[in-house]
Amino acid sequence: MVRRPRPAAPELRADPVQARVTAHTRGPLLVVGGPGTGKTTVLVEAVAARIAEGVDPERILVLTFGRRGAAALRDRIEARIAGDPGRIVHEPLVRTFHAYAFGLLRRAAADRGEPAPRLLTGPEQDLIIRELLAVVEDPESADTIGWPEELRPALPTRAFAQQLRDLMQRAAERGVGPIELAGYADRLGRRDWSAAARFLREYVEVLALRDATTRGSVAYDPAELVRAASGLLADEPGLLAAERRRLAFVYVDELAETDPAQLDLLAQVAGGGKPLVAFADPDSSIFGFRGADPGGIATFPERFRTVSGGPAETITLHTNYRAAPALLTAASGVARRMRGPITHRLMFPPAPLDPPAPLDPPAPLDPPAPLDPPAPL
Ligand SMILES: Nc1ncnc2c1ncn2[C@@H]1O[C@H](COP(=O)(O)OP(=O)(O)O)[C@@H](O)[C@H]1O
Numbered sequence: 249m250v251r252r253p254r255p256a257a258p259e260l261r262a263d264p265v266q267a268r269v270t271a272h273t274r275g276p277l278l279v280v281g282g283p284g285t286g287k288t289t290v291l292v293e294a295v296a297a298r299i300a301e302g303v304d305p306e307r308i309l310v311l312t313f314g315r316r317g318a319a320a321l322r323d324r325i326e327a328r329i330a331g332d333p334g335r336i337v338h339e340p341l342v343r344t345f346h347a348y349a350f351g352l353l354r355r356a357a358a359d360r361g362e363p364a365p366r367l368l369t370g371p372e373q374d375l376i377i378r379e380l381l382a383v384v385e386d387p388e389s390a391d392t393i394g395w396p397e398e399l400r401p402a403l404p405t406r407a408f409a410q411q412l413r414d415l416m417q418r419a420a421e422r423g424v425g426p427i428e429l430a431g432y433a434d435r436l437g438r439r440d441w442s443a444a445a446r447f448l449r450e451y452v453e454v455l456a457l458r459d460a461t462t463r464g465s466v467a468y469d470p471a472e473l474v475r476a477a478s479g480l481l482a483d484e485p486g487l488l489a490a491e492r493r494r495l496a497f498v499y500v501d502e503l504a505e506t507d508p509a510q511l512d513l514l515a516q517v518a519g520g521g522k523p524l525v526a527f528a529d530p531d532s533s534i535f536g537f538r539g540a541d542p543g544g545i546a547t548f549p550e551r552f553r554t555v556s557g558g559p560a561e562t563i564t565l566h567t568n569y570r571a572a573p574a575l576l577t578a579a580s581g582v583a584r585r586m587r588g589p590i591t592h593r594l595m596f597p598p599a600p601l602d603p604p605a606p607l608d609p610p611a612p613l614d615p616p617a618p619l620d621p622p623a624p625l
């Protein structure tokens with residue numbers, strides 16, 4: 249396939265707040281801003297600045313949400329650094345968390361001389377779930393799950409297996425294991441979740457057994473990929489140390505879309521004061537219903553600390569380069585009447601002549617909201 253030539257990235261107006269973000273090279277930094285405030289643009293500028301400073305692009309990791317998001321970001325970075333001689337040989341790694349996790353697992357397998365791991369497909373997962381449902385509901389079987397009576401007729405159906413897979417995937421994304429899921433079930437009086445929690449334990453055990461006994465490649469459930477990579481790094485300190493040494497700079501776009509498992513992986517490879525810049529629009533979590541935890545933003549400064557132990561700095565972008573001024577006035581009016589922290593919702597059009605007034609320090613973000621339990625089956 250031939251790639252269409254990309255138009256050169258447009259010249260940017262000097263925005264001092266954005267420039268501070270671009271220049272940041274030490275320790276963690278959280279950048280908060282509404283849509284159109286230039287978060288992704290600044291990320292691209294920062295990556296370009298590091299490469300211009302002589303950093304090996306392969307030592308720059310850029311993580312973002314969704315395959316499409318990663319492809320678009322890769323294109324923007326490529327367009328921005330076109331002409332830089334360094335990029336001909338090396339390019340920064342732009343990955344989704346899943347792809348990055350999978351890459352870690354693949355590299356570890358290669359190091360051990362094992363066959364490359366692969367992903368279980370949705371239908372393969374459904375098949376395992378349906379087989380397991382049939383076994384554990386066999387009245388002869390010692391360890392029946394005890395599904396509520398009203399769900400029994402649904403158990404053999406494909407739709408039920410799919411919904412169960414969906415629930416288990418959301419639980420995995422939140423780092424909710426069988427024990428936590430059972431806890432939610434008890435607290436909320438959900439007998440279907442209690443059963444699902446027992447099922448989840450069986451499923452995880454079956455997958456582990458499969459992994460151990462398969463002579464060929466290990467097949468991962470996509471929902472467990474990020475956790476599996478975290479577990480690998482936790483089990484093999486040498487591997488973790490090598491990865492941390494390899495990464496000079498880590499950038500994360502769309503932080504609001506990350507789930508707890510992804511944040512844990514990020515903390516492993518980019519915690520402890522490593523240069524890390526994360527960009528977030530706290531209102532954007534469009535995939536929240538799938539289990540993303542926008543609370544990761546509120547806890548970021550506490551969790552990602554500087555080498556000396558202080559919380560990460562937060563910079564808020566207020567200038568909106570995308571929307572028309574009239575729309576911004578209306579939007580800010582609405583924002584003032586919305587619940588929750590509003591600092592990041594106040595946005596202004598670019599100033600035509602004067603440099604923007606110095607900004608107030610951003611207000612502290614709300615404490616993280618408690619996790620929503622996964623949706624009912
Ligand atoms: N300093 C700037 N000067 C001019 N245009 C800018 C500047 N910063 C961002 N933009 C433009 O604003 C638009 C939105 O930027 P983007 O980075 O996608 O915002 P976000 O990621 O915050 O939604 C883009 O068209 C970008 O080129």
Ligand SMILES: [Mg+2]
Nearest residue numbers: 287288289501
């Ligand atoms: Mg963006």
